Amino acid sequence: MKQPLVKIKGIYKDYQLPKKFLFQKAPVFRALHGINLELHHGTSFGIVGESGCGKSTLARIVMALDEPTSGTVFFDGQDLFNMPAAKLKHLRRNFQMVFQDPYGSLNPRKNILGIVAEPLDTLKEKLSFAQKKERVAKILTEVGLNATDTDKFPHEFSGGQRQRIAIARALITRPSLIVADESVSALDVSVQAQVLNLMMDLQEKYNLTYMFISHDLSVVEYVTDQVAVIYMGKIVEQGTTKTLFHGPLHPYTQTLLRAVPDVNPLNKKQKNKPVIPLFKKTDMSCPFIDRCHKATKTCVDNAPELLGNDGHLVACFNAE
Amino acid sequence: MALLQVQDLCVTLNTAHGPQEVISHINFSMEAGDKMGIVGESGCGKSITALALMSLLPRDSQTRGKIILEGRDILKLNSNKICSIRGNRIGMIFQEPMTALNPVKQIGAQVSESIYLHLKLTRKQTLERVSELMDKVGLPVSKFGLNLYPHQLSGGQRQRVMIAMAIACNPEILIADEPTTALDVTVQEQILDLIRDLADSSGMALIIISHDLGVIAQTAENVMVMYTGQSVEMGSTMDVFQNMSHPYTYGLFSAIPHVGSSVQLDRKRLNSIPGQVPELHLRPRGCNFADRCSRALKICKDKEPMATRVADHHQVWCYHPLTCEDKK
Amino acid sequence: MRIFLAKRVFTLILTLLVATLVVFVVLEILPGDPASVMLGINAETETLNALREELGLNRPVWVRYTHWVADLITGNLGISYTYDVPVSELILSRLTVSFPLALLAMTLSTLIAIPLGILAASNHNKPMDFLVMSFSQIGIAIPNFWFAMLLTLLFSVTLRLLPAGGFAGWDAGIGPVLKSFLLPTIALALPQAAILARVTRSALLEVLQEDFIRTARAKGITNQGALWKHALRNALIPVVTIMGLQFSFLLAGTIIIENVFYLPGIGRLIFQAISQRDLIVVKNLVILLAGAVIVINFMVDLLYAVIDPRLRGGQDV
């Protein structure tokens, strides 16, 4: 098994909540509970979960934009969280990020040249203005925009075009990993298709690794070949996209897949019956217990571990 | 006599590029109990249509055509009469649960407001009606007190309060403008079921607006597809979704990664519609979709297409609609 | 709710203490030797020493500080150097002028500004809106002391209706007191009303664009109804903030108005005390004003929680 490009080892992330009483210790919200993942070269790894499940926190930790409370991330075998700042800065050229909001991820007061060329600061060798302009022009044409757009400003482009600019910015330093955090969720269906096709072409051309984060199951199924489902900061099921989408084991994944409205009006999928919570959720119990239709006594006093064989892991005592 | 008839509705709004016609020649009619979906991408005018029905358009807009509700053209009514219809005969649910409720007012007061206004009940009767409504929308007063504030509820729960407010006076028509776009898929399923059950139980006509084809497929009985302010295809959901004939509708469907398809397996790309939606002030003459359409004829570029009937419940605005074998 | 209050009171006391510390440092330590500041550089040394002895300046700094704070709490603030009258009495007599004046000006300003602001917001871009806006533009631009002079010119000099200034004292009965307060109150209130009207209008206009106003109208509520029942309360936060600032300004920012109308108020006292370098009076006056402003901010904070339930939770300070 060759060395993974990214190894996420035992990541925990806690946030301090405002203090209830003046002198009492501030309560803590645990956003991530011990995440372990491996991303291999040239593959697309999907992270799926509802809003607030911690997938964006994980993205920021992988990008070393946020410190984990414990655990670490190895990129190409190097530990991102204890290396000198200068070294981290140069290492950043190998992993870049594409964001969700086309209107929020580009600085409105900078022209396209300034925006796309920004990651070039991470390169050791200093490029002249002409070199930078030439590289930006080249990458713009690759993402389907024209090279003369360099001195335009973001407000002169549509949502889809802005997302192409964001992808150009992420690609300029020839990274091996791109973290795409809901990168097509804010786009209309037809524009989404164009951007997804672009990302697929680029992946094939540059053997890119994608960490594809989304709440949209059909997009994740289409784009990724490995996927992990996260619920309240914990991975509840993980495996190849094919097995997970066609034979989901964890009740949460099953509920998610059943909830997606099918485009074909004929097949009325069997609905999620409303669940009357039998057991109360505690810190010790399985996090999904109050929404699970298969909850039993065993789920109450200990949280299930993520186990399984041949790559299909699930965290549930009654998975079938 | 139909409950609601919209005849040749055109709305012009002031934009940065001067007045632009955002909706042109929209026609449809609804009976009690009908469930109609309006689908289209952002900027196609679907929300404006809803706001026109509620006459909530900005002051500096001009509306032409007729909206006949129970025999009266509401475009001709003065503002007091309109206010007596809004919330009373037509209810509306909005997209953003986070900002659509007054943050400094208790949810009980916000729900009872339209009851006081329209039904003139006593305090006690109103209170009963509100608790009954809250139970109906799945927020039993026992668990969710009426004195709660919006920021103490989740997105899905706030949307339920919105629904309670919209149906408080048993309106004839309920308009839901992207009711679940801001919600998670599991919560979306519950809210859509709730809206459908409420419409069925009270015989309300439902207009559901979304950019998500799946939501429309599972909720609406007939559907209107809109593009740059015009309806391009209309008919029963079965007809339109099963054998769509407008190239834009076909393009929309083939752009969606259906559950079950995957590029990793068959390396197939989504066939996306080339180009992008033209700006309002740059719309071409003739059919607006012409220069993105692979089937465009010469006539498409000159003349606006008229409605042609493809089946008894299925019309399309296209000179060169798709036939069955094109779609194989 | 209780926790929220406990936290706020705790921070109030803390801020007041910090205020005393800062005032003490700024006025006692920074200018060097307070005695020479008071008597002037060329005073002979024994008079300097005598004064130091009298004021207990030789004691170590923190002793002086703790004694001063103790005095502050008990209220005996020592004897004013220039007036030879207990400072607390001096301040109290001046407060009986400044405080009612500030209260009157505040009420007048609020009664004028808020209705005007609402009027302007409810018929946005119509003549009334333009009228209110130009009133507030003029009100903000006119320096209040010039406005005071114009008022005296009109009412006292030409029309001889009202006294040109001076204060008859409370024992002379309500009538003359109110008469002498009328012009200063108008002079203070109108510029503040101009600012407050503008703030009310822009706050309301901003809230009127929110989604829940559209929801309210979708329920059948009229535009006016939506403004009164929904928009007003949401717009109160910025309005209350400005009112808090204005009240603390009115308490002591009225030096110039008191000068124009020769009113023996706090402003004038502090002005004279500064020019005569009567450090004892200045120190206590400044801490009094700072304390008043901090208390006002504290009350405004509480008002926020009353207006907006989102601020009532366990929000940390």
Add this chain to the structure above:
Amino acid sequence: MFRTLVEILRHGLKNRSFIIGGSISLLFFLVAFLSYFWTPYPVEDINIADKLLLPSAEYLLGTDHFGRDILSMLIKGAGNSVIVAFVAIGIGIGCGVPLGLTAAAKKGWMDELIMRFNDFTFAFPSLISAIMITAILGPGSINSIIAIGIFNIPVFARVARGAALSIWKREFILAARSAGKGRFKISVEHILPNISSMLIVQTTIQFALGILAEAGLSYLGLGTQPPMPSWGKMLNEAQTFMNFAPQLAIYPGLAIALTVMGLNLFGDGLRDVLDPKLRRSR
């Protein structure tokens, strides 16, 4: 940069308050500039002979109790107010904006410290402290500049911090951080340009307040000292002759009011022009 200036003008000329405010402010700055080279009559020379003359061909606005030409006094006064307000703004922006930016960038105790200091300086009514400072440092226009300047610092710090905090949350800041940029570079390259429009609008407002404060201080005799004329001083002197020469009080007050209104209108116009969201809804 030049392109945005042309852009601002193009939109500005469609905005009423921008035009009115802009022209008044321009007039004021021209007059102030002129005052350093020429005034109808030299301000210093006093000729008691033609004391308290009413406006005539010779003295356009008449003369004051020392026989000095009021028009030249007003022009000189304009020059003086510009200097005071300008430098005070310089102090305010120079210290306030960096403070605000660091407070927003650093978070944690630094932010807390700066904000507590800010709240504290707001606690003191600015006039009292200005008086205290000028009393300790002695009267004179330099000290009043310092006094007003000090009170611009917390205003700019608060405006800069508020605007910067909302920009820090934006996604393009995360993009800049993942391009390896440090807090300082991000503050200069990304934050400052995006809050510049807010700062410009605040500058016009503080400029107007600066003029009012300078007039207040010199009215109390703490601002610019004679023989340098200032509008506030002229008002103070006019008060004593209120009964028989009321016109003395009219001109300086009018000058202050007009200038301040012009600046405020210009500020409103600028806010509408610079803030694209507002421009559309106009």
